[in-house]
Amino acid sequence: MGLIPEELAALKSRQTAWETAYTNHRAAQIAAQSACRGKDNSRKSSEFLLRQVTPRLQVNPMVTDEVREALKITASQTQRTSVGTPSSRPLGQVDIKDRFQHVIHFVDEESQRRRKPAGVFGCKIWVKLGDAPPTDPSSELKFLGTNTSTPFKIAYQGVDAGKTAHYMLRWVNKRGKTGLWSPTVSAIIQG
Secondary structure (H helix, E strand, C coil): CCCCHHHHHHHHHHHHHHHHHHHHHHHHHHHHHHHHHHHHHHHHHHHHHHHHHHHHHHHCCCCCHHHHHHCCCCCCCCCCCCCCCCCCCEEEEEECCCCCEEEEEEEECCCCCCCCCCCEEEEEEEEEECCCCCCCHHHHCEEEEEECCCCEEEECCHHHCCCEEEEEEEEEECCCCECCCCCCEEEECCC
16 A cells, blocks of 8 residues: 555554543443433432421421521421402403303403403303393392303303393402402393
């Protein structure tokens, strides 16, 4: 091939050095992978034990909040936060999809979004059938149900065709406390 002996010796020396470096590299990779598996297994067993101990530390009166913070664990709440009465109102809209059916869509008055306000469980929906809208919700309305998400569907009978349905809504929180009445929304029941 036209190579002189010095060149052949240099190539052989470089090849031997590369083979040694490659063998050392592969050994280091295998050792690193093994060490990584050992680290992961050690972490899993540590986390398992910590998950057993942490709840006791959170409620132990001898462990202060400063110690909990240093251990990076949250303090358990000793007092419940009260859920207040909903302060906003749901705003309703009636959609006439089919004969003898109304679909009530509702949004929050403050956010104008379909998402319920914080602490609210659902929307209570009432109706009055008749020409005049209700003036006294406590005595004139019939309760239809509580819906946790919009929309709410109501099916009517043939005898109700042509009547006006007046709807009023209220938010209810998770403890059953109701908020303010919504404005009345009305629609005629199509026959």
